[in-house]
Amino acid sequence: MEKRVRVRFAPSPTGGLHMGGVRTALFNYLFAKKHGGDFILRIEDTDQTRYVKGAEDYIIAALKWCGIEPNEGVGFGDGPYKPYRQSERKASGLYKNYADKLIAGGHAYYAFDTSEELDEMRKRLEAAKVAAPQYNSVSRQNMRNSLTLSEDEVKKLIESGTPYVIRLKVPRNEEIRFHDIIRGWVVVNSTQVDDKVLLKSDGMPTYHLAHIVDDIEMKISHAVRGEEWLPSAPAHILIYRYLGLESDMPLLAHLPLILKPDGNGKLSKRDKSGLPMFPLDWHDERTGESYVGYRESGFTADAFINMLALLGWNPGDTREIMPMSELIESFSFERVNKSGAKFDPEKTKWFNQQYLRKRSDAELAESFAPILESKGHKAGLPAGEAGKVFLTEFCRLIKEKAHFINEFYDLGSYFFVAPNSYDEKVISKKWNENSKALYTKLNEKFSAASEWSIDSVTKLFHEAETELGKLDMQLVRVLVTGVSGGPQLMDMLALLGKTEVTNRISAALTVLK
Numbered sequence: 410m411e412k413r414v415r416v417r418f419a420p421s422p423t424g425g426l427h428m429g430g431v432r433t434a435l436f437n438y439l440f441a442k443k444h445g446g447d448f449i450l451r452i453e454d455t456d457q458t459r460y461v462k463g464a465e466d467y468i469i470a471a472l473k474w475c476g477i478e479p480n481e482g483v484g485f486g487d488g489p490y491k492p493y494r495q496s497e498r499k500a501s502g503l504y505k506n507y508a509d510k511l512i513a514g515g516h517a518y519y520a521f522d523t524s525e526e527l528d529e530m531r532k533r534l535e536a537a538k539v540a541a542p543q544y545n546s547v548s549r550q551n552m553r554n555s556l557t558l559s560e561d562e563v564k565k566l567i568e569s570g571t572p573y574v575i576r577l578k579v580p581r582n583e584e585i586r587f588h589d590i591i592r593g594w595v596v597v598n599s600t601q602v603d604d605k606v607l608l609k610s611d612g613m614p615t616y617h618l619a620h621i622v623d624d625i626e627m628k629i630s631h632a633v634r635g636e637e638w639l640p641s642a643p644a645h646i647l648i649y650r651y652l653g654l655e656s657d658m659p660l661l662a663h664l665p666l667i668l669k670p671d672g673n674g675k676l677s678k679r680d681k682s683g684l685p686m687f688p689l690d691w692h693d694e695r696t697g698e699s700y701v702g703y704r705e706s707g708f709t710a711d712a713f714i715n716m717l718a719l720l721g722w723n724p725g726d727t728r729e730i731m732p733m734s735e736l737i738e739s740f741s742f743e744r745v746n747k748s749g750a751k752f753d754p755e756k757t758k759w760f761n762q763q764y765l766r767k768r769s770d771a772e773l774a775e776s777f778a779p780i781l782e783s784k785g786h787k788a789g790l791p792a793g794e795a796g797k798v799f800l801t802e803f804c805r806l807i808k809e810k811a812h813f814i815n816e817f818y819d820l821g822s823y824f825f826v827a828p829n830s831y832d833e834k835v836i837s838k839k840w841n842e843n844s845k846a847l848y849t850k851l852n853e854k855f856s857a858a859s860e861w862s863i864d865s866v867t868k869l870f871h872e873a874e875t876e877l878g879k880l881d882m883q884l885v886r887v888l889v890t891g892v893s894g895g896p897q898l899m900d901m902l903a904l905l906g907k908t909e910v911t912n913r914i915s916a917a918l919t920v921l922k
């Protein structure tokens with residue numbers, strides 16, 4: 410029988426969740442949803458020395474903003490396999506039991522080496538020109554562990570409270586084969602695998618043991634994670650094998666790296682491409698570093714998610730704009746690439762623009778209202794419904810020019826504040842001795858208008874031209890807004906309203922000689 414699809418996102422709370430982590434969560438989520446399965450958030454906090462306050466809350470808030478909501482796990486409700494924080498799971502002796510099983514089977518051992526002794530070992534191996542010094546089937550023979558010490562000595566050391574770790578006993582020169590859904594068959598010689606620590610001296614399991622125990626206990630069907638875990642996978646295979654659980658282990662999928670925009674190496678959280686690396690603003694209390702988020706930079710979650718989904722995956726056709734429901738529908742691991750995916754800042758902005766254009770003007774107006782308020786211009790708006798109508802029309806006119814909603818204000822601030830200067834280039838080129846009289850007459854016509862809409866202003870303008878001679882649209886724009894570019898002139902005039910337009914033209918005519 411096929412296993413029910415159960416996948417997990419298992420971050421360690423060692424910092425804010427960067428966009429690579431969000432992509433891992435996303436691919437897990439898409440796969441779970443596609444197959445009607447479960448998506449679990451497990452917090453892997455066994456390394457207490459790297460614990461960062463606020464990281465867990467950040468991870469939860471980020472997943473919520475992205476719309477990648479687990480149906481079980483920390484912050485999202487208990488399921489049958491609670492608790493979902495490894496530090497809490499440890500209390501039941503769960504991890505220790507598995508480690509003891511490995512010891513009993515002769516596949517793990519106690520090691521009593523102090524950090525000085527481990528240092529010495531490393532130096533010795535380096536001096537002997539060993540390429541990758543590690544604790545393994547060769548070097549362990551010269552160390553203090555239950556394979557080199559007598560049974561009595563080991564017992565005494567443990568009873569006297571000497572700190573120890575439990576290590577995996579990796580065999581010498583054995584071929585380890587495993588299958589990865591994205592990469593196919595992978596073969597590694599065990600000589601390349603070190604005797605990984607499974608249980609630390611503080612009794613905490615390491616990631617290697619803990620995630621295996623939890624994946625088994627939580628009935629995980631697929632372990633989907635970043636490529637950086639691929640080198641550890643052979644050791645994990647051995648652990649499953651020695652526990653007699655190889656047939657129950659989850660299928661593995663290692664996602665490709667996200668690369669810097671120039672393709673030169675892994676994208677780092679300190680990338681200088683100018684775009685955020687984190688979904689939300691993140692402040693690391695330990696290092697004092699602060700990072701700007703996508704959300705705070707004016708990206709919408711749907712654009713961010715759509716962009717991330719296409720970093721290393723494609724739907725098999727030319728579609729690019731795909732909302733979450735479509736991503737779920739189309740997702741499969743077959744179309745996840747093996748090779749790294751280049752992060753493209755321009756494309757990322759493009760996605761935001763596309764989603765911006767898809768939003769209704771009324772929705773945009775709602776999002777823009779607080780931004781406008783923060784600029785202190787709410788008072789200038791008509792009250793109530795009329796204000797809403799004004800902002801909705803403003804958004805319709807401005808959105809074509811913008812990538813982000815927080816650009817709206819700078820692109821159209823003249824809708825809220827009258828200009829106090831006039832584009833010099835346009836004025837010096839187009840303003841002449843006849844202009845003042847000509848535009849005074851135009852303004853008189855505007856003032857006399859009985860109706861003020863896009864159509865009526867357009868009509869009025871053409872009538873004025875027939876009567877007065879050629880008018881310069883760009884000049885009219887500069888008189889009203891101060892700047893030379895913007896939305897369609899008639900749309901802009903109609904929205905500003907007759908009184909505002911005529912007042913502004915009069916003001917300009919007193920300034921321009």
Ligand code: GLU
Pocket residue numbers: 418419420421453616620632633634635638
């Ligand atoms: N705790 C690991 C991490 O932070 C999870 C790796 C996995 O998914 O197995 O990346």
